[in-house]
Amino acid sequence: SGDGFYLPIFGAGLAVLLYRTVVALRFGTAPARRSVGELRRWDRLFLVGATAFSGMLGCLSFVALTRSDEIPCHIITIAVAIAFASGYVARNAGRPLFVIGQLLTVCVPLCIGLVEAEQPYYGAMAVFIGLFVVTNTSITFSLNRNLVALAEARTKSETLAGSLRLQNVTLDCALNSMTHGLVMFGKSLDLAVANNRFAELYRLAPSEAAPGAHLTDLLDRLIAGEVLAPVPARSLAELCRRVLRSGQAGSVEIQTVRGETFVVHAEATAEDGILMLTEDATERKSAAARIERLAHTDNLTELPNRFRFTQIVRALFEAGPDAGTSALLYIDLDNFKSINDTLGHEAGDQLLVQVAGRLRDGLGPEEVVARFGGDEFLLLAPAANAEGAMEIGRRVIAAMAAPFAIDGNALHVTTSVGVALVPEHGVTLGDVLRSADMALYAAKSAGRNTVVPFDPAMAVSLRNRRELEQDLREACRAGTLSLHYQPIVDLASRRSTSLEALMRSHHPTRGPIPPAEFIPIAEETGLIADLGDWAIRRACQDACAWPESVSVAVNVSAVQFRNPETLIQTVKDALRLSGLPPSRLVLEVTESLLIEDEDASLKAVQALHRIGVRFSLDDFGIGYSSLAYLAKYPFSKVKIDRTFAQHVTSHGPSRSIIEVVCQLADRLGMRVVVEGIETELQRLEVEALGAEQAQGFLFGRPLPPESLFGGERHAA
Numbered sequence: 006s007g008d009g010f011y012l013p014i015f016g017a018g019l020a021v022l023l024y025r026t027v028v029a030l031r032f033g034t035a036p037a038r039r040s041v042g043e044l045r046r047w048d049r050l051f052l053v054g055a056t057a058f059s060g061m062l063g064c065l066s067f068v069a070l071t072r073s074d075e076i077p078c079h080i081i082t083i084a085v086a087i088a089f090a091s092g093y094v095a096r097n098a099g100r101p102l103f104v105i106g107q108l109l110t111v112c113v114p115l116c117i118g119l120v121e122a123e124q125p126y127y128g129a130m131a132v133f134i135g136l137f138v139v140t141n142t143s144i145t146f147s148l149n150r151n152l153v154a155l156a157e158a159r160t161k162s163e164t165l166a167g168s169l170r171l172q173n174v175t176l177d178c179a180l181n182s183m184t185h186g187l188v189m190f191g192k193s194l195d196l197a198v199a200n201n202r203f204a205e206l207y208r209l210a211p212s213e214a215a216p217g218a219h220l221t222d223l224l225d226r227l228i229a230g231e232v233l234a235p236v237p238a239r240s241l242a243e244l245c246r247r248v249l250r251s252g253q254a255g256s257v258e259i260q261t262v263r264g265e266t267f268v269v270h271a272e273a274t275a276e277d278g279i280l281m282l283t284e285d286a287t288e289r290k291s292a293a294a295r296i297e298r299l300a301h302t303d304n305l306t307e308l309p310n311r312f313r314f315t316q317i318v319r320a321l322f323e324a325g326p327d328a329g330t331s332a333l334l335y336i337d338l339d340n341f342k343s344i345n346d347t348l349g350h351e352a353g354d355q356l357l358v359q360v361a362g363r364l365r366d367g368l369g370p371e372e373v374v375a376r377f378g379g380d381e382f383l384l385l386a387p388a389a390n391a392e393g394a395m396e397i398g399r400r401v402i403a404a405m406a407a408p409f410a411i412d413g414n415a416l417h418v419t420t421s422v423g424v425a426l427v428p429e430h431g432v433t434l435g436d437v438l439r440s441a442d443m444a445l446y447a448a449k450s451a452g453r454n455t456v457v458p459f460d461p462a463m464a465v466s467l468r469n470r471r472e473l474e475q476d477l478r479e480a481c482r483a484g485t486l487s488l489h490y491q492p493i494v495d496l497a498s499r500r501s502t503s504l505e506a507l508m509r510s511h512h513p514t515r516g517p518i519p520p521a522e523f524i525p526i527a528e529e530t531g532l533i534a535d536l537g538d539w540a541i542r543r544a545c546q547d548a549c550a551w552p553e554s555v556s557v558a559v560n561v562s563a564v565q566f567r568n569p570e571t572l573i574q575t576v577k578d579a580l581r582l583s584g585l586p587p588s589r590l591v592l593e594v595t596e597s598l599l600i601e602d603e604d605a606s607l608k609a610v611q612a613l614h615r616i617g618v619r620f621s622l623d624d625f626g627i628g629y630s631s632l633a634y635l636a637k638y639p640f641s642k643v644k645i646d647r648t649f650a651q652h653v654t655s656h657g658p659s660r661s662i663i664e665v666v667c668q669l670a671d672r673l674g675m676r677v678v679v680e681g682i683e684t685e686l687q688r689l690e691v692e693a694l695g696a697e698q699a700q701g702f703l704f705g706r707p708l709p710p711e712s713l714f715g716g717e718r719h720a721a
Contacts, residue, residue: 006073014065021061025054052103059093059107062086063114070118070127079122083130086115087137094141098148105142112138186283189274194220194245197278206267206283208232220245231262244271245279258286266290292665299662303376304626304649305354306361312596314375314383318434321385321427332394334384335423335441336364336401339453341380344416350651352411353380356418359411363404372397383441391426391458398422398456419454421445430459474526476518480510481535487511488543489707493558493678493700496692503591504551505558505700506544507707508536533562538575545583545590547710558591558621566594569609576613587617593644595623596634607638614639621678626662635673642698643670647681650701653690660694667695 028050039047062085069082090111097103112134119131186203190196199214207214213226224242227233233241237259244257254272261267264287271281301313309317321331338360345353357380364374364382372386384401388394401422408415423445431437440459448457480486490504510518527533541559548557565572580587592613594606610620621642622634626649635643645663652659663679670677679691682701691699 006069006075006078008072010068010072011065014061014068017064018058018061021054021057025058028054048100052100052106055097055103056106056110059089059110062089063111066111067114067118070115070122079124083115083119086111087134090137090141094145094148098145099152101142101145101149104145108138108141184284186285188214188281188283190220190245190279190281192249192277194249194279196220196223203283206285233259234262237261241269244269245281248273248279249277295661296665296669299626299665303361304658304662305652306358306376308361308365308382309373309375311375311377314373314377314385315434317373318385318427318437322433330388330390330429331427332384332386332388332397333425333427333437333441334386334394334398334401335377335425335438335445336382336384337421337423337445337449338380339419339421339449341418344418348411348414351655352414354652354656355411356409356416359409360405360418364401367400367404383438385427388426391424394424394426395456395458398424402454402456421448421453422456423448423459424456425459473518473523474530474532476512476515477510477523477527477530477532480512481532481539485511485513486536486539487709488540488547489709490547490557490713491700491707492705493698494704496688496697496699499704501555501704502698503556503558504548504713505593506540506547506560508540509707528562528564531564533564534568534571537562537565538571541575541590541592542579542582545579545585548589549583549585550710551714553589556589556591556619557585558593560593560623563595566606566609569605569612572609573612576618577616580616580618588619591619591621591642593621593623596625610638624680625666635669635675640675642676642678644678644680644700645696647701650679650681650683650687650691650699653679653694654684654686660690663691663696664694671695 028047032047035043035047066082066086069078073079090108093104093107097107116131116134119127119134183200183202186206187198187200188196188203189198196214196216196218198216203209204211204214207227208230209223209226213223220242224233224238228235228238240257240259244255247253248255248271252273254270256268256270259267259269265285266287268284268286269281270284271279274280301310302308303310318333338356341353341356344356357376360380361374361376361382364384368374369386372384374382374384377383384397386394386397388397402420405418405420408417410416423441423443425431425437425440425444427437430440440463443463444457444459447460447463448455451457487509488506489509490506492501493503493505494500495502508520508524510520510523512518524533527536537560541561544557544559548555551557561572576590576592579585580590594610614620619641620639621644622638622640623644624646625643626646634640643666645666649659649663653663663677667677676698677696678698678700679696680700682688682691682699682703684703687701688699688703
């Protein structure tokens, strides 16, 4: 054009170019990770350069259109301006305001120049350029929305991918930390997921438990690897197919070739597959079997215990006349106490084991022998008549004729046997036992080592018991009964945490009457309910004078539980009148009372437990010892019978049973008290096995309340 005015504009363009080049180079060499403030500074620098360049183009277009009539100049400037303006949208759609600013700084001067150029059609071009600005602005915002949506989608995708990775890692950790073997199969029974425990249980290599393996191939590998025999393998396959077919969960217990016990549970998944869990129940089943055996078996002789024998006889009575006639033999060793006194309890235990072995060896196919307690055994056998029953008794005596070898000594032991017929001599177990017991007493009186059948005339011998009963009633009326207390100590601190109330009776002429003599009579006559209620009231009053950290334990009989409302009211009245906090009263119960009417007993125990009274299961390990009661009743303590403490230092099974009961009680939130601790060695043994508390002569004999806590006798 020959117009020198373009030279300053050219110079301004070079300056802007240089500025933007420097900014771009600095941006390229700056650290990749930038703060928000730094990014905004770079944003402003870009805006300055881009807007300056756009303004330079707009200025060039205005000058060319207003200062020159050269059409080529007009075309060049208009084309260049529109070309650059068209690129703004693509480059800067992420910043719509930048685009609008650049479009306006280019197109506004251009449109003004077109209007002032006074050329035909230039005005129409200005209108179209105005529309160009509007449409490019709209396109910019549209592209911006798409870019933002894409960025958000990418962010969500990355977040989701990270979350999924974290979930996969977490799930993998959870699966591989499970104690159960877990495996998932698809609807075609192809392996989808398996944790490490599954491969470990079934002794599979990681490649053998990889996804894609079919259930049939997997079981074939287990059979070939001598992990499973064909029969349990088929049981697993049938379980999976049954669950897949019916959609109902199922379980099966299998044995491995090595003798492990697996409990396998399978259930359908939402994707029509199968989730299968394998529990190694070997130890649990073994422990349960040992404890269940403890519940039904006498620990020392391994004969059925009283609880198991009661079940057998109860079934006999329920069978009625169809069961025929049976003989109940009450067997008692003569002078057994002298053997314990002279040779020791360990020798006495060895003798009982050998006696049990001879009784067991002489059993007929339908005969049952059980240890009733101490040196007493019960034998139930079919017998058509009294003579048949007597023949069984003579056979028992003959079995005991040979000497027993005990610690190098040859012991000659005789046996007395009382015989009663079922149902002739009683329609309940208690009746028949009393009949056999009277016959046994007659055998003892007849010189021992003999068999005596029950004779109704033996009822005369009950006269003495009735006299004792009368004396007991008089003692209740006259108030000559008293309570003595024996400490239950914490093994760690050796401090008394509780005192057990033990009833004592003193006759004016006969002197002290042993509890073993008057308690059974009180139970038989029902007097035990009155005695028990009195004991609860008296114990609560006595305990109020003790330190607050010491509770009182009172034995409750089955007779008291037959009238639960009276028992509950007695306890409430005793606590209210004495002011003793309910938490300091512990009621000790034996499983025999729970058997009589389990529902009524449970309701009474729960009612008393709700007011704060605690309960202890007494004499655990003999007679009954059903684990069901531990789970059902709210016991805070379990008292292991003294027979286990007597042998804990020399008898492995006694230690094992104490240890198992301690572990079980710990899991159920109960404390364990071991009774009958008489030596320091016994104390150390039971404490090492997990017992927290103990009771016995080592810690103190039963004392009257006035001798407790500071009395000379207590201190000694």
